[in-house]
Amino acid sequence: MNILVTGGAGFIGGHLAESFVTDGHTVTAIDILEPFYDIGLKEHNIEVAQYAAENTDGGYNFVEGSVTDTELVDRLMAETDVVYHQAAQAGVRASVEEPTKVTKYNINGSQTILEAARKHDIDRVVNASSSSVYGKPQYLPYDEDHPNEPVSPYGASKLAVEHYARVYNEVYGLPTVSLRYFTVYGPRMRPNMAISNFVSRCMRGEPPEIYGDGEQTRDFTYIADILDANHRLLTDDSADGEAMNIGSTDNISITALAEAVRDAIDPTLDIKYTDARDGDAEHTHANIEKATRLIGYEPTRDIREGVSEFISWYEQNRDWYEPLVLNS
Template sequence: MTHVLVTGGAGFIGSHITTGLLDRGHTVTVLDILDPYYDLRIKERNLEQCRAAGGDRFQFVEGSVTDEELVCDLLSEGDVDVIYNQAAQAGVRASVENPKKPHRINTTGLLTLLTAADEFGIRRFVNASSSSVYGEVDYLPYDEDHQTVPQSPYGVTKLAGEHYCRLWEEIYDVSTVSLRYFTVYGPRMRPNMAITNFTSRCLNGEPPVIYGDGQQSRDFTYVDDIVDANLTLLEDDDCDGEVLNVGSTRTITIEELATHVIDETGADVGLEYADPKEADARHTHADVSKARELLDYEPSTGIREGVSQFVDWYRENRDWYEPLVLESQNVSSASA
């Protein structure tokens, strides 16, 4: 079995990748700084699920990917084979408000990991990138050759990370792959996302709040499909140096999404509109032909089915999750 280091493994996507690896019998070390970007109680529950899934095959280390000594200590024993870099300072809007913060984790931290991966002979380095690298729309759906003109500091750091991975593949012979995620959602997702806010408000008899005219569209990707793409890369050797879109291939407008959440929750509410938010992309839509060809990637969960599953999960976990969602609504607005 493979020993995998998952950075940012206490977060939403990272913890799902971790439990996916553990369920398949692998050994996982999670490195996470436990940044309170959102409520740490969610990350603590994520880690509980990881421990339950892995037992003595799971180890958690609290620390930063920018800590060169710590990263080298984790890799120096020689038994880590693969790194999944999910550590990131997320948030398009947050990066506009504080543009320096994402650089430290998303760029400097990535360089620390890549340098250590070269030094200690890591077999495969899988980097989490983002559809935010595209920015301005030239045509849709985005394929990987579409122009990359990020519209936020977050998108810039993710694009820089892709280029660093490419260089480490070409110059230092580290096998790297970057996956461009398209708006990932599902159980245990960040509490300040659009779907969580829509669900919370509907279950409490309040209308979903849409920022802008609601005609902006997103390619929402269910987290299980993201996990499947990542785990395929454990053994696949056809993607060295590649950048791959990982999306659902289908889009929905934010207005349609809000209406669907109303239907799924059975709420007797309408829609509410507010001013648009700065740096939000107007449309996203993934062409996954390349991932389909190289990884046999085929997204299995459409947005309507995924929202239904999320609403069911929300209801089952409402006693602990909803207070965190309500708290996040007091300090930030929904992110699509």
């Protein structure tokens, strides 16, 4: 099968590209290589997928370009069966500083993808959405019927794209699914995320640093579970037109997370607190009953198991990964 992965050099997109190539598919990855964090990590993700293509029956082609480039997207879509749309200007806090950039890439770029997919009669578009669409919780865990009141331009953009995907399904018959990711982590994760920063600081004998009072809670989802949900949608049409939570069903306070990392690496370290940042939701927690019912999704790791795996991976890859964290 020919698969187009947008944002294919990013954390989730890079893992998707590698996994589909390993399964014998032909993958085209498009990425603008935006230096939102150290570009070396994106280059590494490309190399991993290329290595998979050299050692399996799959194929891989990387294209540097933007999802806002109508002609480029149209050309790539002509040779595509299924689209995994991961491309976005990431970062809640960054979106508060540059909302226009979020509109350009997340909303306009996504509409370009959907229109080209409609034109070329693509089998399915799987859209990467976010728990940020919910905003302030009226109750937890969030189910898909919870009101959507984003508290950042990033969350608002993801909600807008969900509506575009739904409309393209309802009006044009384009098979689309939106997956609401809940804070994804794991090997090769973005170096400016809390877990990678906590691990890096503790490895270097420094206390983990928390923004705010640490009472915020998050539902962290291990990358392998995200891959499982996406792979299920390669041929399964039972969720077309829907938006679904993809989380772990487990949440943890940021302080408890920092303590778990600290205790696994150096229990003698203290916890450091600093000023809170704008745009962050106070709490996230996923109800995944819909995804379980429609596609059989079940998470395989709770946060402590996943953090333990990430620490082991970090230790094995510290020589090249840690400098990227320090430069983020």
